[in-house]
Amino acid sequence: APAVPAELTAALREARHVVVFTGAGVSAESGIRTFRDALTGLWSRFDAMALATPEAFRADPALVWGWYEWRRLRVRQAQPNPAHHAIADLARRLPRLTLVTQNVDDLHERAGSPADARPVLHLHGSLHQPRCFDCATPFTPPADAAAVADRDAPAGWRPQALDADGLRLPPPPCPACGGLIRPGVVWFGESLPAHALAAAFDAAEHCNLLLSVGTSGVVEPAASIPRLAARAGAWVVHVNPQPVAAGGARTRQLTGAAGELLPLFLAARVD
Ligand code: APR
Numbered sequence: 001a002p003a004v005p006a007e008l009t010a011a012l013r014e015a016r017h018v019v020v021f022t023g024a025g026v027s028a029e030s031g032i033r034t035f036r037d038a039l040t041g042l043w044s045r046f047d048a049m050a051l052a053t054p055e056a057f058r059a060d061p062a063l064v065w066g067w068y069e070w071r072r073l074r075v076r077q078a079q080p081n082p083a084h085h086a087i088a089d090l091a092r093r094l095p096r097l098t099l100v101t102q103n104v105d106d107l108h109e110r111a112g113s114p115a116d117a118r119p120v121l122h123l124h125g126s127l128h129q130p131r132c133f134d135c136a137t138p139f140t141p142p143a144d145a146a147a148v149a150d151r152d153a154p155a156g157w158r159p160q161a162l163d164a165d166g167l168r169l170p171p172p173p174c175p176a177c178g179g180l181i182r183p184g185v186v187w188f189g190e191s192l193p194a195h196a197l198a199a200a201f202d203a204a205e206h207c208n209l210l211l212s213v214g215t216s217g218v219v220e221p222a223a224s225i226p227r228l229a230a231r232a233g234a235w236v237v238h239v240n241p242q243p244v245a246a247g248g249a250r251t252r253q254l255t256g257a258a259g260e261l262l263p264l265f266l267a268a269r270v271d
């Protein structure tokens, strides 16, 4: 098994406040596609500009709503993996853990995060918090709505085939104003939730160790979070099968899959 360097287990053992910062890679072993992995990434199969922008939604609400319902369905069928569980376990063994995710799935929550009263900070929103595009009223899908989107996308599903596969799905009307209900995710060109971002920046600047798990670190402002921690003198540990940008004097990488490495690394915190 890949060893975890002693200096990192020591740092984890002494840490009082750990930030865990996750990207799509933490859910990869749950069968949820990442965005930029070669061949399997969502952005190598789908056009982000046709699906993940407010203009795209205005232009074709059924295409965009259908695609996000398909992704929500895939998350519903997935299970948290050992990486999600190891993070939830770690939170129970630390005075403080701040969990910041770029993911819009609820696998951290379904694995039992957070252990304390602090919510998971979703910097890019969530598939589970649709709201009205016009009046921002939160929308709770009626039970039967899930049935409509509950058909799994056939293999090779492509947006242009959406009509043929009947997976084009008009968004429900807003019960408050009749406007269009939209996915509760942050699209390209939109600003991140200010509270979550401020809380994430504050935690990064005051933690002893930041674990950056499964992110390619190319989308700002989220990608600046590990740098903030490094600049504030914290240990920064990247967990990723691919090499990620090396950082400061106390920045390291555990190279491999999160589901394998995190349980090993976090075992160091068995008090
Ligand atoms: N364990 C750990 N890391 C993994 C695993 C795994 N099993 N499998 C893949 N990875 C790594 C990949 O090597 C890659 O570096 O996860 C990273 C996933 O990177 P992206 O697909 O770019 O996902 P992410 O960094 O979360 O994207 C950021 O981009 O499209 C936007 O809003 C979207 O939140 C997303 C943001």
Ligand code: ZN
Binding pocket: 132, 133, 134, 135, 136, 137, 174, 175, 176, 177, 178, 179, 180
């Ligand atoms: Zn409305």
